[in-house]
Amino acid sequence: MSPLDFITDLFNPDLRFLPKALLVAVMSSIVCGVIGCYVVLRGMAFIGDAVGHAVFPGLAVAFVIDGNLLLGGAAAGVLTAIFVAVLSQNRRLREDSVIGILFAAAFALGIVIISRSPGYSGSLQQFLFGSITGVLDSDIYVVAIAGVVLLALIFAFHKELVAVSLDREMARAVGLPVFWLDLALYVMVTVAVVISVQTIGNILVLALLITPAATARLLTDRLGLMMILAPLLGGLSAVVGLYLSWSYDLPVGGTIVLVTTALFLVSWVAAPRHGLAARGRSRVHVPAAMSSGVMAE
């Protein structure tokens, strides 16, 4: 199918779910791209993965009792984040063990809960791998509002979040509320995951957080630019992924993630300063680089 056919389908009144899915996928990719910059830079990938799994029991409960999926997921994610914070107080266990225990437990709970609902294998697959059908009009508003609020918060507290991410000791010393800024970031990651889960699925949502941000990191040494590139790359992946998924009848979550991964691999090889090719070139200029370093010192 040509891109033109895809655009025609987007405006086909019989396929009204398609533009809705595209809108939600693009919006959540943009939000995840921006927040993912912090996830990547602070080495929080495992926490992102944990939250992605931890929202599952909330989604399952909401699905079984016919409640709001986004609210259910957000509640479960935030509860798990608080559990992690509390259980990590026991210093005999490292935080990653606690996170591992809790996210597997939350995921298991979700599977047990959803097995109680009729026709569960279909809905299970939809949660795990995402789906482009079934996006409600109200979902679009919720995702849009949540996305705008998240981006506004990230922008408003940018310099404080940067200071804490750079050096917690110094941040404490100058009087920043480090614990509350950490908690705010965890909650923002949770919300970003929840609004993305529907189209991309439980398991693959991690890629939306990590991959575009990591790709952007390869392309620039400036945080501001990184936080513009990551959502652009994420949004591009969502559009291209959905197009490929629609044209070749592929699962949408998997297709979007593979597109982001392809962009990452291209950057890994061809990025201007940090890519494989650039590093290969700079190796030739090692003496020059060293002498300029000495002069700078």
Next chain:
Amino acid sequence: MTLRISDVDVDLGGRPVLRGVNLEVDPGELVALIGPNGAGKTTLLRTIMGLLTPRSGGVRIDDAAVRRGSIGYVPQRHEFAWDFPISVEDTVMTGRVRRIGWLRRAGVADYAAVAEALDRVHMSQLAKRPVGELSGGQRQRVLVARALALDPSVLLLDEPFTGLDMPTQELLTDLFRQLASEGHGLLMTTHDLVAAVHTCDRIALINRTITAAGPPAELNDPELWMSTFGIRATSPLLKSLGLGPTAPETLEEVV
């Protein structure tokens, strides 16, 4: 402005770490805080910064409570995320994050303070460079500039020399001497005892408490160093300080 630490007791997790610590750092003075591992050096710095609350005793500046920003903190280099995509000048600006205030952007005064701090540590020409591309000595100077961005009267430096080669250490020592001559009081922990003896105005020996403090020339009793560091009379450390039995000359001659 004089930093006064009086009768400070600090417990960590129920264990006594510091007992009855008394120390003063005057303006224009470079003071080395020296002691073995686990002696409580970093704990004392964190207490002075207000990151730890002492069980008793207190820290004051000129007999007034410590105001936020009057003490600059330069933590160990490994505390900082050097892989973060941020420039030297933006890093220095993070030192002013609380002074700028919530929901506000840096203003003219903030940029001026950052430029001045970078100038003081001779890093102005590298202001736009990503911090990940700096050498160890340059990184240390960025951390000093970040602390200077608040124009503190006292600077606390936690092991600034660790992992740096001799020429870099000398450049940093020059910088610290220059800051002291500009009227800052500097208190730094270090494991380089010989360098401390040669470059600092005073040395404070610490092991759970300040066992001795004074100009290097006055700390010439080997017994003092042996008890503080738990070393033997034959230790090469004493020899290198000129205090060992095989090197009977006094510390004055070495200094």
